[in-house]
Amino acid sequence: MQVPPEHLRPFADAWRGLTIADLAEQRAGEDPEFAALIDDMRALTRREWLADAHALAAAMRARGLRAGDVVAFQVPNWHEAGVLNLACAIAGFVVNPIVPIYRDAEVRQMLRDCGARAIFTCTEFRRFDFAQMALRLRDELPDLDFAFTMRGAGADDYATLLDEGRAMPQERAPVDPNGVKMVLYTSGTTGLPKGVLHSHNTVEHILRTSYEHWGVAVGDAIIMPSPVTHISGYANGLESPLVSGTCVILMEAWDAAHALSLIEEHGVTGTVAATPFLVELADAARDAGTRLPTMRWFACGGAAVPPDLIPSAHEAFSNLNAFRVFGASEVPLVTYGWPQDETLAATTDGQVVTYEVRVVDEAGNDVAPGTEGEILARGASMMLGYADADQTAAAITRDGYFQTGDLGNLAPNGAITITGRKKDLIIRGGENISAVEIEDVLRTHPQVRDASVVAMPHERLGEGVCAYIISAGAPASVEALCRHVQASGLAKQKTPERFEFVEDYPRTASGKIRKDMLRADIREKLES
Structure with a gap:
């Protein structure tokens, strides 16, 4: 390369x-x-x-x-x-x-x-x-x-x-x-x-510029519960003390009460973490009767953020600015959030600061501001490419934009709001899970003719794993299907948490499975 x-x-x-x-x-x-x-x-x-x-x-x-x-x-x-x-x-x-x-x-x-x-x-x-x-x-x-x-x-x-x-x-x-x-x-x-x-250069740039935007100073303490083997935990946990002069407190496992204790002990000023951590930290602070006055900022993402979450979190703390951010391993932190605007922090997925962003339709044409389309991004923090050159060529446009696969709109003030996904991925607690690899394993079970895996709402993690199964003969038990996935060697988090057994899938005229309809179906069932 x-x-x-x-x-x-x-x-x-x-x-x-x-x-x-x-x-x-x-x-x-x-x-x-x-x-x-x-x-x-x-x-x-x-x-x-x-x-x-x-x-x-x-x-x-x-x-x-x-x-x-x-x-x-x-x-x-x-x-x-x-x-x-x-x-x-x-x-x-x-x-x-x-x-x-x-x-x-x-x-x-x-x-x-x-x-x-x-x-x-x-x-x-x-x-x-x-x-x-x-x-x-x-x-x-x-x-x-x-x-x-x-x-x-x-x-x-x-x-x-x-x-x-x-x-x-x-x-x-x-x-x-x-x-x-x-x-x-x-x-x-x-x-x-x-x-x-x-x-x-790309990793150093994203840390330096985002911390400048958030007002992070040399000597500030940051708590890091996100895995240091994930892009956000790696950058903010292992690199920020060297790039930005911070002190990082690493958490081996997330526990809101322990996090509260560490924040008070070390005077922690902020963190970048998944949305459930913000919810649970706010609850722990209320239960403990503390308002964590040293906490100034919390950048959250990796799961859906309800609009009322940010104002609710602000009520639990003395000085905290929580805000939604958007990015991916390929394009870390396309947005830096709105630390100083609670309304935009709660209702959008952040402000574009250092990236150039386009929103395009199916033909690759730019759409009008505020119109839904696929988000494309390029900038100094973007990946070099994939290890596979063919994957790189498929993901990056001729003019250098990464095709995120996320749907959303871009407002004139630079605010991105995510509305959906083109990619067949499940984001469970900030971790990307491929539906395809779970489907491939399920289809090897002798009692499964076909499998279609989709995201379903999860109260804590944002999304969970739901499998729609077309049986080959008598349906397999849920326990047998879970054991089959676990025996494949996949991570346990990829074992579906719910199975739905159906005769067939909703399909397009060309026969493609309408996963949007399956997602809507499981959402309705959970709501009812």
Whole structure:
């Protein structure tokens, strides 16, 4: 891939040309003892973070990893993930964050697709042995030479690597800020995850400009409950302390009462998180009789946001500005929200600030302001492309716009409002779930002739998974279908939460399934 690719070259002047390795040295020089990354185990200062990252980079090089190699990691929100991410920037490795909900089937496909040479996992977490999965996959995948652990034991554990690296020379590989920094997989409508490629420049740009818009200052504390292996958790959790000088408090798992305690302890000023977290934090604050006066901003997205949610949250806090934002792994934060306008913050999905946006009809023609169409976006924070060149060509227009697959309208004041989706995806608590891959698994059950999977309303997570089944003979039990999906190796979150058994599907004249009608059907059933 030529970097920067053609669609990003018009935005080159917006980049600073710095990697987080450059920024880590700057931050450590400014205030070495500032606690930059905090989890339940450790408060990591800037000096310690940089020293540990150099040690880990040296140890990985000594094991045989070279600049350009892909290093995957599938771990919870632990400070070690931040050390690994910085170590990879120092050594010139490409990171591949993998969300911990994924199991053998998804992880195998991702590692194979990107040719990862190493993976770091936790050992056992939430009753699943990630280390054993990594060893199984290492035996299967020819490119995967190393299966390292974090918070484990033995020669291939993170702690051992740190000890080895401390005695080795500190070196930095020459790294092009325009080059590939990360490959992050996101569910596609075809069922196979797509490898989204970002550079050092694209990630740095989105953080720097969004934080400037939200008034985030050096030294501000941010709480991060979103997975650091997801685009928002990765950027705001692992990178913002280096890009913007913040202190990030990582949460291994979301718990509103614990979040409230951490906010009060550390004087947290804001976060970027899924919508349910805002609802539950507001409820916890009311129950505890506190108004969390240090909290100034909450950017929420990843699930539907009812218009009354924002005003209700504001009533629970003293100084909070909550606002909706819109984006995707391919185009992070197309909108930055409306922090200073409660009405627009509650009724739209944010203000376009640094992107160029078009809204087009089925023929690709621009529609009038306020008219629904597909949202296209381009800008300095846009992905380099997909790992698959054909997927890139299909997703980016000739004039450099990414086709989001989301339907919405753009007002003259720059406000985007999302109205629907062209993509066959389910967004469950901020995670994209492909309907196609669940359908493919269900169709392999001997008692299933066809399966159609759609999103259904979910009170907490925004959307859940509903499967419409046409049976082959006697219908299978719901329990049997759930076991069948779980046995396939898909993440447990992809197991449908509801099954509807039907004789046939509503279809278009050409025979295409009318999923919009299935979504309407399950919505009506749940409402009644």
